[in-house]
Amino acid sequence: MDSQINKTTKVIDGQALFSASNRHTADDSEQAWIAQAKQGSQSAFYQLYEKHHRQIYALCWRMLADKDSAEDVCQEVFVVLWQKINNFRGESKFSTWLHSVATNVVLGHLRKHKNWLQRVFSIEDQGPSLAEPSTGLIDDSTLTILDQHIARLPERARLVFVLFAVEGYRHEEISNMLKMAVGSSKSQYHRARSLLKESLTASDFISIDEELTNE
Amino acid sequence: MSKHMPQEKITSHNDVSEKILAEQIAKLPNKMTPERDLWSGIERAINHKAQEIPSQQQGNIFVPSAWAASVAMVMLVSWFTFSPSINEQGEPALVNTQAGSSVTQGQLVDFMQKNFQQQKQTLLVSYGQPTVDKLPPAMQKELKQLADARGSIRKALLTDENNADLLNLLDFTQQQELKLLQQLYRQYQVI
Numbered sequence: 276m277d278s279q280i281n282k283t284t285k286v287i288d289g290q291a292l293f294s295a296s297n298r299h300t301a302d303d304s305e306q307a308w309i310a311q312a313k314q315g316s317q318s319a320f321y322q323l324y325e326k327h328h329r330q331i332y333a334l335c336w337r338m339l340a341d342k343d344s345a346e347d348v349c350q351e352v353f354v355v356l357w358q359k360i361n362n363f364r365g366e367s368k369f370s371t372w373l374h375s376v377a378t379n380v381v382l383g384h385l386r387k388h389k390n391w392l393q394r395v396f397s398i399e400d401q402g403p404s405l406a407e408p409s410t411g412l413i414d415d416s417t418l419t420i421l422d423q424h425i426a427r428l429p430e431r432a433r434l435v436f437v438l439f440a441v442e443g444y445r446h447e448e449i450s451n452m453l454k455m456a457v458g459s460s461k462s463q464y465h466r467a468r469s470l471l472k473e474s475l476t477a478s479d480f481i482s483i484d485e486e487l488t489n490e
Numbered sequence: 491m492s493k494h495m496p497q498e499k500i501t502s503h504n505d506v507s508e509k510i511l512a513e514q515i516a517k518l519p520n521k522m523t524p525e526r527d528l529w530s531g532i533e534r535a536i537n538h539k540a541q542e543i544p545s546q547q548q549g550n551i552f553v554p555s556a557w558a559a560s561v562a563m564v565m566l567v568s569w570f571t572f573s574p575s576i577n578e579q580g581e582p583a584l585v586n587t588q589a590g591s592s593v594t595q596g597q598l599v600d601f602m603q604k605n606f607q608q609q610k611q612t613l614l615v616s617y618g619q620p621t622v623d624k625l626p627p628a629m630q631k632e633l634k635q636l637a638d639a640r641g642s643i644r645k646a647l648l649t650d651e652n653n654a655d656l657l658n659l660l661d662f663t664q665q666q667e668l669k670l671l672q673q674l675y676r677q678y679q680v681i
Contacts, residue, residue: 317536324529329521336522346524353528354535417522421514440515472511 305369312360320360324353327370331377337437338381340426348384352377374442382452385430424474428467435460436467596651599644599660606664613671629674636667 305326311319331352336345356376363372418426425433434453438444439460444452446460453460614620622630643660650656 317533320536321529321533324532328528329523332524332528333520333522342525346526346528349524350528350531350535353532357532357536419514419518421511421518441518468508468511472507475511475514 432467
């Protein structure tokens with residue numbers, strides 16, 4: 276598909292012209308896009324991208340805690356999706372399958388970018404100190420306060436927290452993904468919660484939240 | 491994938507309780523918008539990968555043909571280096587098939603060459619008389635290597651026309667060349 280694609284219309288290339296008319300539900304549309312993307316239609320694939328990329332970007336951002344990396348990895352997720360879309364057999368919801376593809380791509384990215392010291396000694400990047408709430412918060416007004424604090428968690432605690440509390444994976448699944456014991460996944464989760472509560476308390480989160488609510 | 495709501499824990503006035511944290515988690519937006527346009531990069535990457543696939547397939551075609559050309563050349567060189575007189579003792583396989591007939595070795599080479607040209611011509615006609623010069627350079631090189639190997643064997647047969655191993659080698663090289671041509675034309679239809 277060339278760059279002149281009309282991104283505002285839902286016109287699909289090739290033999291199967293498809294429009295999101297009233298007789299189609301959103302799921303029907305998605306099924307059609309998936310089928311066409313499997314046949315090589317980049318326009319249909321673009322529709323899938325349009326529908327899902329914001330959720331995938333959110334997942335990438337929360338796991339990586341870095342805007343530029345999140346954007347790069349989000350792109351990588353969709354490139355991998357294009358290559359693997361034929362593996363989707365409809366046994367689960369497409370979004371669930373896509374999130375698992377995305378999670379694997381993010382974890383692969385993190386493994387690739389670990390420095391040798393972290394690899395050899397299993398040291399994790401502690402990030403900014405959570406005891407000092409004023410430092411290290413990401414200056415981005417589009418982020419929720421909680422997201423800003425999640426970004427400051429140590430990497431392992433952050434990954435477990437995002438996968439368990441936000442993405443809804445079970446500790447057994449997380450332990451497989453992160454190659455850690457189930458008990459470690461649980462303890463990292465509790466660690467993350469404690470750190471978040473401390474950090475939010477220290478940043479006077481309740482008064483901020485009340486102010487925002489009153490506004 | 492459900493969100494996990496922990497039990498409430500009573501804390502001091504300004505402490506963030508489990509309940510508040512759980513509420514904040516539930517309120518987390520499930521979408522974020524990237525600042526830059528990501529699609530253009532994705533589109534470039536998938537188009538680039540789509541172009542890589544045919545070139546990888548070309549590579550796969552070359553493996554057997556390159557191997558065949560190399561084998562032919564190695565056998566030819568080995569023959570001239572180590573076995574100059576073996577043909578006087580050996581019984582050639584192709585010659586055996588001709589045993590008892592009145593066909594001479596020189597005629598057999600001519601026959602093989604004519605037969606090869608005929609098969610090649612039939613193949614070219616079936617693909618609309620394509621020209622080789624429109625093939626990617628690597629493919630042209632591959633075909634030329636096979637043709638050179640075939641030419642060298644024929645030249646050797648001019649001076650040693652009873653050499654059965656050379657005859658077999660010529661037959662093998664011709665078949666490999668035809669196979670490669672067929673694979674290429676099938677892939678590219680019209681070159």
